[in-house]
């Protein structure tokens with residue numbers, strides 16, 4: 001549907017009024033649309049990109065793939081869908097995941113309700129009419145009873161303020177806003193700022209093409225090998241045969257995915273046992289490395305054994321000991337999100353790759369022809385910002401969202417996000433946040449977390465309709481208690497102990513507190529269900 005057709009379609013609806021507006025056509029927005037439309041609601045999705053897929057639409061950098069296994073990083077709401085789709089690799093590439101998102105959009109005929117190339121700029125609640133007015137960058141205004149933010153946790157690109165960045169004469173790319181056409185680095189000197197998951201996936205691929213690659217590292221990240229491989233058709237057949245059991249088992253797990261957690265304590269195991277367990281997981285590959293022992297994120301001494309194991313691996317893989325040392329993190333493993341790579345450390349053995357260690361400091365300045373570090377310019381032809389996202393809250397606070405008091409959401413969240421269950425926030429009735437702050441979101445397999453939120457929201461809207469009600473808002477006390485609980489649980493987990501995007505540390509000026517809920521997926525789901533069973537306890541309904 002073109003913009004014009006889309007606007008016309010909205011205008012054909014009585015008074016331009018909708019039951020619901022959904023912001024974003026990634027996996028959350030697509031499924032939300034599917035559910036609400038099946039309930040007979042009039043729904044419009046606004047999507048800034050020209051296609052569906054969200055994260056997988058924007059993050060097209062070389063080497064981009066999901067580090068959750070493909071057979072689990074997929075929808076489960078439709079058995080027919082999960083039976084008909086064939087993932088080709090253990091970890092799907094970005095193009096394959098994008099094909100899947102497009103397949104879902106076509107299969108369920110979702111596009112006709114999505115308006116592409118349209119950014120939502122503002123949303124205002126009117127208490128008199130109990131409706132939201134949603135404004136887009138094209139100047140259109142629509143009116144809806146419910147406003148559902150499916151804006152993603154890692155979608156608002158973080159471009160650091162570095163002196164002189166705008167003066168650089170060559171092309172500048174952000175991994176989270178990569179061009180749609182192929183970028184050729186052949187014969188060019190390329191600089192990459194950042195060493196998080198995106199950089200760690202991109203660096204080995206770009207190093208094979210570029211004349212020289214300079215990696216500007218502020219803080220080294222821990223990464224474990226992916227051990228990616230094509231999916232054996234027989235394994236795929238077996239998984240499909242056992243999908244219901246696999247999915248329901250995963251939902252009983254802390255992260256909504258089975259990491260084969262070993263219930264033992266690392267510190268109570270013998271050195272030999274630890275070595276065997278870590279080695280087996282290192283060889284098997286992937287984030288299940290952190291499932292080696294149950295207390296890795298709760299006991300600093302236990303954590304130190306896993307961190308030391310990975311540092312030893314870095315020293316085995318990188319030939320130059322000084323370089324290996326510079327690449328070796330010294331903080332809690334798993335505190336910044338564990339990365340998963342293919343040949344990352346080995347890439348530093350290449351003669352055309354140079355690590356520029358910033359020693360914990362930001363880049364000093366960008367010049368028209370390069371990057372200046374400690375007073376010396378490193379000449380480059382192209383610059384890649386692998387500098388991550390204004391995570392979890394950025395996509396929400398960048399929109400001018402105003403609730404009952406007229407206060408902006410960004411003002412309410414000035415000292416950090418406040419929500420009830422990560423689903424709603426007081427003073428903003430009928431505004432839902434799919435995988436919002438205060439929900440497990442990024443600490444889990446995102447797809448089941450998205451599905452759980454979408455189903456909760458759809459059921460809630462259905463409940464209001466069945467009971468002749470049209471307004472829901474969290475009570476302030478319930479929100480306060482939830483925020484306190486989120487903070488308390490975070491305080492007991494080593495994940496909150498370092499500078500990471502989980503605590504907003506990567507964005508200067510952002511309030512520092514642990515944003516996702518780290519109580520585990522099953523505990524969280526039970527809480528959401530209990531709230532409903534108790535008649536939407538903690539919410540005001542009218």
Ligand code: N01
Nearest residue numbers: 065066067160194195196197198218219337362363387388
């Ligand atoms: O971003 P990041 P990302 N000067 O924030 C550095 C998901 N993801 O896009 O560590 C110099 O992790 C910054 O340094 P420091 C995944 O959840 C998933 O890589 O803050 N450096 C860091 O090295 C992941 O965690 C997949 O000191 C600066 C880097 O930039 C999340 O997205 C794939 C700087 C940013 O790392 C974000 O990953 C890719 C400055 N001024 C991503 N500012 C999957 O496979 C920032 N940095 C599912």
